[in-house]
Amino acid sequence: MTVCVVGSGAREHALALALARSEDVVVAPGNPGTEGLSAQGHRISRSDLDPAAIEAELFVVGPEQPLVDGLGDRLRALGRAVLGPGADGARLEGSKAFMKQLCAEAGVPTARFGVFDEYEPARMFLRSLPGPYVVKTDGLAAGKGVLVTENLGEALADVEAKLAGRSFGEAGRKVVIEEALAGPELSLLVLTDGRRVVPLPPAQDHKRLADHDEGPNTGGMGAYSPVPVAGPAVVDAVVESIVEPALARLRRLGIDYRGVLYAGCMLTESGPQLLEFNVRFGDPEAEVVLACLGGDVAAALRHAASGHARDLEPAPARAALCVVLAAAGYPESPRAGDPIEELDRAGTVEGVSVLHAGTSRGRDGVLRTAGGRVLAVTATAAGLAEARRRAYEAVELVGFEGMQFRRDIGAAAAGAAADERGRR
Ligand code: AMP
Ligand code: GLY
Numbered sequence: 001m002t003v004c005v006v007g008s009g010a011r012e013h014a015l016a017l018a019l020a021r022s023e024d025v026v027v028a029p030g031n032p033g034t035e036g037l038s039a040q041g042h043r044i045s046r047s048d049l050d051p052a053a054i055e056a057e058l059f060v061v062g063p064e065q066p067l068v069d070g071l072g073d074r075l076r077a078l079g080r081a082v083l084g085p086g087a088d089g090a091r092l093e094g095s096k097a098f099m100k101q102l103c104a105e106a107g108v109p110t111a112r113f114g115v116f117d118e119y120e121p122a123r124m125f126l127r128s129l130p131g132p133y134v135v136k137t138d139g140l141a142a143g144k145g146v147l148v149t150e151n152l153g154e155a156l157a158d159v160e161a162k163l164a165g166r167s168f169g170e171a172g173r174k175v176v177i178e179e180a181l182a183g184p185e186l187s188l189l190v191l192t193d194g195r196r197v198v199p200l201p202p203a204q205d206h207k208r209l210a211d212h213d214e215g216p217n218t219g220g221m222g223a224y225s226p227v228p229v230a231g232p233a234v235v236d237a238v239v240e241s242i243v244e245p246a247l248a249r250l251r252r253l254g255i256d257y258r259g260v261l262y263a264g265c266m267l268t269e270s271g272p273q274l275l276e277f278n279v280r281f282g283d284p285e286a287e288v289v290l291a292c293l294g295g296d297v298a299a300a301l302r303h304a305a306s307g308h309a310r311d312l313e314p315a316p317a318r319a320a321l322c323v324v325l326a327a328a329g330y331p332e333s334p335r336a337g338d339p340i341e342e343l344d345r346a347g348t349v350e351g352v353s354v355l356h357a358g359t360s361r362g363r364d365g366v367l368r369t370a371g372g373r374v375l376a377v378t379a380t381a382a383g384l385a386e387a388r389r390r391a392y393e394a395v396e397l398v399g400f401e402g403m404q405f406r407r408d409i410g411a412a413a414a415g416a417a418a419d420e421r422g423r424r
Helices: 010-019 064-068 071-077 087-094 096-106 119-128 152-163 232-252 285-292 297-305 384-397 411-423
Strands: 002-007 024-029 043-046 058-061 081-083 113-116 133-137 146-149 175-179 185-192 197-199 208-210 214-217 222-225 259-268 271-278 319-326 352-356 359-361 367-369 373-381
Touching: 002 010, 010 024, 010 285, 010 297, 010 352, 010 373, 058 071, 058 297, 064 071, 064 087, 071 081, 071 087, 081 259, 081 297, 087 096, 087 232, 087 271, 096 113, 096 175, 096 232, 096 271, 113 119, 119 152, 119 175, 133 152, 146 152, 152 175, 185 232, 185 285, 185 297, 197 232, 222 285, 222 384, 232 259, 232 271, 285 319, 285 373, 319 384, 352 384, 373 384, 384 411
Parallel strands: 002 024, 002 058, 024 043, 058 081
Antiparallel strands: 113 175, 133 146, 133 175, 185 197, 185 259, 208 214, 222 319, 259 271, 319 373, 352 373, 359 367
């Protein structure tokens, strides 16, 4: 079989490597990393064609925008198997107002909220909340449309700028305002055919730009899996209280959801609460989740896409950790064109894959930065502490002018995992 992966980032590079353990892969459009032969001898190539013109038995759509725009429907109309919902199911991510409404109808635990397209009622609602305040664009904003602040004045100014279309264009003309929740965050991704739910290894993302969760929200600066605070009981609770009721509600609405459903949760004192649904693999979560899977990943994705999701083959105990290297100026205005040094050397560290996120190779053959997130250095090992050590060893080797990265990805979790082992 040939599998087509749609997208161009490190998530798609990670998908290509996982799928090419057993199949040939075409990435559309891909990036300079998604070319060559996999370790198992399968071909990974790039294509600039529209995915509908690509001959493949399975399509895996990486980013949310094409799903919201109906690529899943277009491909299914051509008789293709697609891992990714149609435009109707993709509204779970494309409209936070739709998602919150569905949660309310399905009894999914989530923060108390209001939806507003006018300033005055939004202001009244904000004033009625105890704070901190959470203001989200209704529409897609590449993970950057959420403000969490203790400062009411800042929240009001943010609402005003969003509603006026100044900060996020049309995506912000409607806002969701929420009560703030507290607790550790968890990304639980499941494969589903709309009924059966196959949980993937839990992951945690680090969304803020700087160490100690400071600085602005980004698309994600690193991730790791597994997550010490999310043992099997927590995974079961998320599946039973969040994922299954949401899928049941989608079925009642006549929506055939086949793909990855990503529940971004906060583990509060009163149990897991849903922050957001994504309708695809997360980035950088995919980098670590896929690295932790054993068995035939392509077969698992094909089963879900064709309506027969099956349990995964058990994998050997494995951990993975990913550090994102971002361009100078990210997230506001990333600078492109900085030459990237010593990438190949970083890839020789044991267990490390240097995944391309935003790179381009010029006619002179030099690899340069070409996006906000540039590389995702991903390491696997038997345990989290060793995966972390390997990832940072590789990070020290690679570089480009103005490179930004966090030094604390998985730090607390790797420490907790080591303590756990010490006690046993
Ligand atoms: P979202 O894109 O909805 O996942 O939001 C991005 C980030 O904002 C999350 O990962 C959380 O860190 C934070 N966040 C979102 N909603 C809330 C909330 N209700 N309370 C506290 N933090 C939140
Ligand atoms: N890492 C968060 C996302 O993919 O939206």
